[in-house]
Amino acid sequence: MSELVGVYGTTHNPLLWRLLGGESVPADLRPTLDGFLRLRESIAEARPDVLVVVATDHLTQWFYDNMPSFLIGKESTIPATFWNEEREFGLPQATLKGDRDLARDLLGGGMERGIDFAASDDFRADHSILLPLLYLTPELDIPIVPVFTNCMAPPLPKASRFFEVGTAIRQSILDSPLDRRVAVVASGHLATEVGGPRHFAGSPDRAFDEEAVGWMRDGDVEKAIASLTYDRMRDAGNVTHQFLNFLVTMGVAEGAPASYADGAHSRFATSPFFEWRMS
């Protein structure tokens, strides 16, 4: 049987790439870089064979013509970065390894547990997947299974559904006969706005950030689910809905309190760093 060796949550803010790649790290972004380095070390210690990456495509390949709520990516070779991301964020083109066998087990395991995932054998990873990996596993040598979620095109699945998806992923990992060491990484935001009246001016809602980090620290699934309505998240910032990906990690962790939960303030927003150590 496979083993769950760690669960993590972090930001995928693509604007970090140019700023953290310069000769010196801007002072306001030091806590964000430290958060990534902390998780990088923890993942290295956990020695996963594969990372299940829970992330939200930004209306690039999953669009209004065909929008899955939850989709498992089943490629063994995954190209990353779209042309607009090279232009806008300076992100590199990359090729990621995929774990097709575990992807099949998660897809089938979801079906058995009432989570009817969509699936794709031909897709590309956007910055929601690549950006965290560039900091957490910079060699990009650990195979991944992407789980794409719709946090962009309303109506969105409910917060409780994201938690249930996490529960199903956990069970499917533990039932997988592949004998893999599996870590789960969710990619999302705290209060964040892009393309609205409050964008690029620090966190639009510090109270949300503190409360949300607290749900993770305390393992307060009930309060998180009750609080995370579409409107509450939009009030916190118009792309805050990607916080829902951390409800998946709560489900994978069976609602246990995170062993580490923090929000790093910066010019952009408060960057989330969550970690559930398994040993």
Added chain:
Amino acid sequence: MADVVSIYAINHFMRDVNMERDCHRAYLADPPGFVASWVAAAGPASALTAEERAALERRDYGALYGLGAHPYLLWSFAEAVWVPEITRPELVEDYRVKARAHGYPDCAT
């Protein structure tokens, strides 16, 4: 209330300009000309209203925001079609002011 089908059309248009190098180049070179050719090739699901078409011909991100364009796509679009003609900080600020006038329009299609 805006026609929900046409919000799809605006989003579709912006996505093409954001993601397709040739569309981006052609739109920057001649916005009304590119809009005309895009409209001619678009299927019925991507039919633009006259107001939406005019906003796209003017690269008018404030108007598009008010019409319910998806804000994430719209910001990428605005940056792709205005910078470096105006600086990014200027665009960030002007976009903020223009969006504020509309609050948070319903962007569901």
